[in-house]
Amino acid sequence: MAIKPLAVAAYTVTNALGRGVAASLAALRRGESGLRPCDFEDAALSTWIGRVAGLEEEPLEDEFAPFDCRNNRLARLGLEQDRFGAAVRAARERHGADRIGIFIGTSTSGIGATEHAYRQRDPVTGRLPDHFDYQHTHNLFSAADFTRRWLALRGVALAVSTACSSSAKAFASAYRHMRAGFCDAAVVGGVDSLCLTTLYGFNALELASSQRCRPWDAGRDGLNVGEAAGFALLEWAEPDDARPLLLGYGESSDAHHMSAAHPEGTSAALAMQQALARAELRSEQVDYINLHGTATPSNDAAEDRAVLRVFGPDTPCSSTKGWTGHTLGAAGITEAAFVWLCLEHALIPGMLNTRRIDPNLGVGVVLDNRERPVRTALSNSFGFGGTNCSLLFGRRGA
Amino acid sequence: MNTLHIEGVGLMAPGLAGWPDGRAVLIGERPYVAEAMPAASAALLPANERRRTTATVKLALHVAQEAILQADIDPSTVPTVLASSGGDSEVVDRICAALILPDRPVSPTHFHHSVHNTPAGYWAIANRCTATSLSLSAYDDSFAAGLMEAAALAWTDRTRVLLVAYDLPLPFPLSERREIVAPFAVALVLNPAPTERRLATLRLERRADQSVSRLDDARLEALRLGNPAARGLPLLWAIAHSTASRVTLSTGESGGLELEIKP
DSSP states (O other): OOOOOEEEEEEEEEETTEESHHHHHHHHHHTOOOOEEOOSTTOOOOOEEEOOTTGGGOOOOGGGGGGOSHHHHHHHHHHTSTTHHHHHHHHHHHHOGGGEEEEEEOSSTTHHHHHHHHHTOOTTTOOOOTTOOTTTTTSTTHHHHHHHHHTTOOSOEEEEOOGGGHHHHHHHHHHHHHHTTSOSEEEEEEEEOOOHHHHHHHHHTTOBOSSSOOTTBTTOOOBOEEOEEEEEEEEEOOTTOOSOEEEEEEEEEOOSOSSSOOTTOHHHHHHHHHHHHHHTOOGGGOOEEEOOOOOOHHHHHHHHHHHHHHHTTOSEEEOOHHHHOBOGGGHHHHHHHHHHHHHHHTEEOOOTTOOSBOTTOOSEEOOSOEEOOOSEEEEEEEETTTEEEEEEEEOTTO | OOEEEEEEEEEEETTEESHHHHHHHHTTSSOOOOOOOOOOOOTTSOHHHHHHOOHHHHHHHHHHHHHHHHHTOOGGGOOEEEEOSSOOHHHHHHHHHHTTSTTOOOOHHHHHHOSTTHHHHHHHHHHTOOSOEEEEEOGGGHHHHHHHHHHHHHHHHTOOEEEEEEEOOOOTTGGGTSOOOSOEEEEEEEESSOOTTOSEEEEEEEESSOOOOOOSSHHHHHHHHHOGGGGGHHHHHHHHHTSOEEEEEEOGGGOEEEEEEEO
16 A cells, blocks of 8 residues: 655755745756855865855854854755745644654764864864854754754654765655654755865765766766755645645665665665555656766766666656755755656756766656656655665646 | 564673673673773674774674674664764764865765764675665764654564664764763664564653653763763663563653553
């Protein structure tokens, strides 16, 4: 039997395309990338990034001052868009503050605060500056804790941290907690912000491109790191619910390598198959796949194999990383929201920046935007450690 | 759908070296002495992987292995939930230290080891386990959050789940801003269905109040408060005693998680 669907009662995204859902939709429609040559702090790297403008000037203040760091500023900026706070307030009236769970995906949380503190170590003692607050900035739970306090919720709260699948898996965790009766509704989200750790880390792994990232392109040579915040309010779907629905999810582990995807994509395929099985849908019933598509040579090749195995070459597919960059732990929620935009606005985004598709890859890549109804769509998110998550969404009457 | 059966326990901390040893301390057969912890073996990893792994990975895998061996089950199909407040701070320290050097020479190995799900990835590789795995943090309440995620996963998918909770002291200078007094790791094999392997049965219920269970032994209580993974000690105490009891774990501002334990 298919799982009981969850409805997306409200959602918001903030990323390099701008603040709020309308900015992302407009940029997707116009084919305008949010990527720019790296101008983050003093990073001396010839790569492109997806930076959210204005975070440097918007500190957290008053009771939220202890949380002040780039990651929580980004969370706050995200939470302020699209009347998301008002939707959660209304849900709080319906369910009670203690019955709404908080499930936030992040890979590096506020590690940027620790990077800054290490620059200010006492030259004699090596101690960190007094103002550094590890618990409220760097610790992984910080973004979930901040979100819970900002929204005045008292439900179960946790940070899911499974690298680049984090905020996709937050949906699965929220579903399970609701099934178990630990909460009646959920705020799921993801927040990951630019920091030197990821910029220099991907550079060290030779996975960062010196150009705009080009998923599935024959000449693709790496990813662009981006930053994003996204949140969704999930409730059990009503009969004939017209809102976007979570119909299925699938999760698996590669059990292959810590930083390289399994070349055959067998476990990634397993995640997609599980998502279809939970939704009781066949692969040909899926109208669009938002690929993980980071644009590294090996990741795209592995995902191509996996998608081909489950869907064959005909399902329209694209990666939207050319718009936002790879927003790491926030990629799952960002691309889930893009899928909801596709369901609501009859849009299949193309693959920005990609011009010559790698002849060795075989999935049904969409290069230019198409306007056509999307009833059911899949979003893939994969990460270091061999973690895979696929989310299947649909909309009745779309 | 609110019952879980514990089929295996893994434990490692100073003075609690393995479940048989820890159980003896918890039931008062011998006093708790926080002696040096034996080195966690990561024997299940291939030699080249073992060389590259950190103390955090070794500790998490060690207790996971003990729990699986005790339950005597095949780990290759068992989903895992890993709970840790801060993950591998040794790796974080090395990266942040590299970032203040000229040219910022971040080690590629440190970078891919910096993700919170590194122990989960190594566990999956070592056991050829392609089942789902979730790594989480809820700061001081990470053990309870992990137990709830594991329970929800076990009930939803009707499957055994391996829960691993671990935290280690942070290196200087981070240690001055986050005190974790000693390494502590615990693993539980949880089955929603009763089998002959059952050691104890748990019922889980969320509660609004926060009357958190404590330990009578002052040194064990200091350990409970001094490491987020050790917040699970009252549950281990109840399992060790094999008597019906109730334990409440904090889930932070959302209240508490009440556990009814039956032998």
